[in-house]
Each structure stands twice: as C-alpha cells, then as structure tokens.
Amino acid sequence: MSQKGILENMKQEIKRMKFNILGLSEMRWKGAGCITSDGYKILYSGGEHHHREVGVILDPETSKAIKGFWTVSNRTIIVQLQGKTFDNGLIQIYAPTADKDEEVEIYETAKNAMKQLKSQDIKIVIGDFNSKSGSERTETIVGPFQKEKKKLEGRQTH
Template sequence: MSRPKIKSKNDVKEGTCVKSMPVSSGRESYVPQVTPDRHQTTARKLKDKLKIATWNIRTLLQKGKLENIKQEMERMQLNILGLSEVRWKGAGKITSGGHEIIYSGGTKSEKGVGIIVDQTASKAIKGYWALSDRVLLVKIAGKPVDLNIIQVYAPTANSNDEDLDKFYNDLDTAKTQCKSQDPLIIMGDFNAKVGTEKVDDIVGKHGLGIRNERGEELIEWCQTNNIIVGNTWFQQPPRRKWTWKSPGDETRNQIDYTMISKRYRNALLLAKTYPSADCYSDHVPVVGKFKLKLKKNSKPFTNIKFDLAILKTNQTIREKYQISVQNKFEALGDAEE
C-alpha cells in the first residue's frame, strides 16, 4: 500500500475536541495496583452475543494492575479485552484467576499488546501469533466460522515513517493469516483521528474531532482491506465517544477504535466507550457488542490400548523397550543431580 509521507506534526493529542468535564481520579480499592450481511451471522438467536473491548491501560507492570483490570472486565461483563501498552517483555500465554492472558512484547518494557479472555472464551482459543510488540493475532473457534481478533498499538505522533510503515506491514501480515470468510475484528490504540466526516461505508458520521493525517492513512488502509471503523457508526453522546484525555483533562480525542470486516458489519450491534472504567490510565475502553457465537475447541479423547503381550513374544521390541526405559531413568537421574 502506497502512502504519502507525513511531513506536518500529527495533532492526535492536540486541540480541544470535547469540553472538559470532571472525571473519576481513581478508586482507592485499586491502590496500588448498514448493508445486508453476506453471511447468516445476523440470523442467529439474540442470546448469541459477545462483548469485546479494547483499552490502552498504559502498563501491566504496576503492582495490582492486572487484578484491577480483571475486576473492571468482570464489572463490564466482557468476554474478551484487548490491551495496548502492556509493557511486558517477550511473548506467551498465562492463566490468572480463570482468565487467559496472551501477550506480545519486545526485548524492552515498552509498547506491547495483549488479549485477556474469560473462562468461557478461553476454551475456544485455537491459537495465537505474536507478530511484534504492536500487533497480536488470536484465532478463536466459532459457530459456524472461526473468529480472528487482531489487537494493535500504533506508533505515536513522535514516531518516524519507518515505524509506521513497519506497523502497517505487520498488520497486513496478520490479516493474510485470516480466511476471508471468517469474521475479523481489529482493535486497539491507533493514535489517529478519523473525525466526523463520513467516508463511503468505511467511516460513519458519529466519530469525534477533526481528521488528521494519521487518520487519513488509517482510512486508506481500511478502504483497501474492506474494514469498517465500528465505533463511528453509532450515535452516542460525546462522553461515549472520546477514548483519550490529555493531562489536566483539557482535551479529549477519539483515537482508539473497534473495527470489523465489512462482510460482517451487521454482526456489530453496538460500540461505545465506558468512561466509568478506571485503571489509572488516560484512556477509556471501547466496548463492542457482537452477534457471534463461540464453540469449545476440544479434541475428542481416544483411549490408547497397549499390546503388552508383544514384549514377551518379540525379542527385538523387548530390547528396544528396555533401552528406552533405561535411557529415561538415566535422564531423570541427571535432572535430579
């Protein structure tokens, strides 16, 4: 994808978009711490819904922060929560209190993305791919098709063009691993403003603020890949649109988005922010309600039968078995030493 080089300063975190209003400064309990769908997704029962959100939580290195976020996740009744700026090193998956946390970081405690799933959704995880400290892909088993979720943390306004090019290249790579017939949700902190001006069937008129150059690039990528910016299509009051506030709460902008493939746009029932959520971050979560159904990803159990009688009748197999057992015991002894 060819993109014009950005020469002017990005104003993603400049300019007042929403009048300053009092907000919660924290909770002591945490210290410290629409076109018709081409697939029959919309024909399912209304009870087949998922609540999926994205949130820039600034860091997970702070003591008690993970428990704080899990409590907020349960309070908002979220099934899946994407995280930006996790700041954990390396990549992997851990379990904490019934939640699965998949994360992708770098060699330093910077940037980093992650996805937390509840106990129900964790049973449907088919796999994940940690592409970089800015892009993470998780595949989840669904009915009748699988669900792909990409969590991102885009470069800030201070980053250079090379960082932005690498980010979009990683995003393109992640998207190529997803089947076109499967729902694709892309969410995270894009550090871009798409504004209130409608763009075809990609960006709705219910965004916030004035579009900037990073927003133009994001829209161009969405047009190329048939992705819609979900939280610009639902009419909400300004307090349900802004996702980031400046120090001192003088400025509020919309730079975090929940997006979905155009083919499944009718699966997104609602998208809005939750300003009441608190984890000592200058961002608030963007929560989407989706008409999608998961299924448990379990392999059928097969009872393996061993032919023990052959050890008595076959000399060759008996010798191989004895050598194999002896080697394992020797290896165990070395490990104990």
C-alpha cells in the same frame, strides 16, 4: 500494565463491565506467552525494552474457544477463536504515535496479520490506533473530529 496488582484490577473491571475480551497496549511485559489467572487467559506479545507491548485478556468462558495465538510483532498479536460457523481472528494492534516510517510499517503488519488468517475467518481488529482529532469537519465518516485539513485531492495539509 507493569505490576501484577494491575492484572487483578483488570480482571475485576472485565467482570464488572461484562466484557468477554479486552485488548491491551503498553503492557510492559517482556517476551510473549500466555498465563492463566482464575480462568482468565492473558495472551501477550512483547519485546525486550518494556514498551509497545500488546496483549489480550479473555474471560473464562471465551478462553475455552481459543484455538491458538501467535505474535506478529511486539505491537501486534493474533488470537484465533473457535466460532459456531466460522472461526474468529482477533488482531490486537498498538499503532505508533509520530514516526511516519513506523506508521507505514504498522499498516503492513496489519495486512500481514490479516493474511495469516483463513479467508473465511471473521476478522476483528482492535487496538490503540493513536488517532488524531481536531475541530474541522471534512468528511461525513470522520465527522467533526479530524485534525488535518484535506485538499480536494485528498492529500493532508497542516
């Protein structure tokens, strides 16, 4: 999402698809902040290297419910929205693709993000989790799309 024209396209698609909230990965915007464009709020969290940045676009009506937002890392942002009974905590995450150390780190970041919200808040986690898929069916929840084979103990084999 490195060009401003893409932002205009995203706003049109949100309106066309009737989405209220859209999570973004690989925004390629430096720093962190909030901009408003035609009533849409774009909240973003980025680093200095133009990669791994995340963001959230909220439509004009949903934007009115924003209580606050904060960055956890360049891969994670939290948006707190005012709800009728409970507040909603939206966590946008962009998971790594290969590095095991980064994979462990993103789980820790997600746990820390959850802890930053109130216990009674409704927590919604969205994002690009870079999941792997394959043809072997090993679990009813995963279905036929799991890539790694699993041993009986639950450890992955390749």
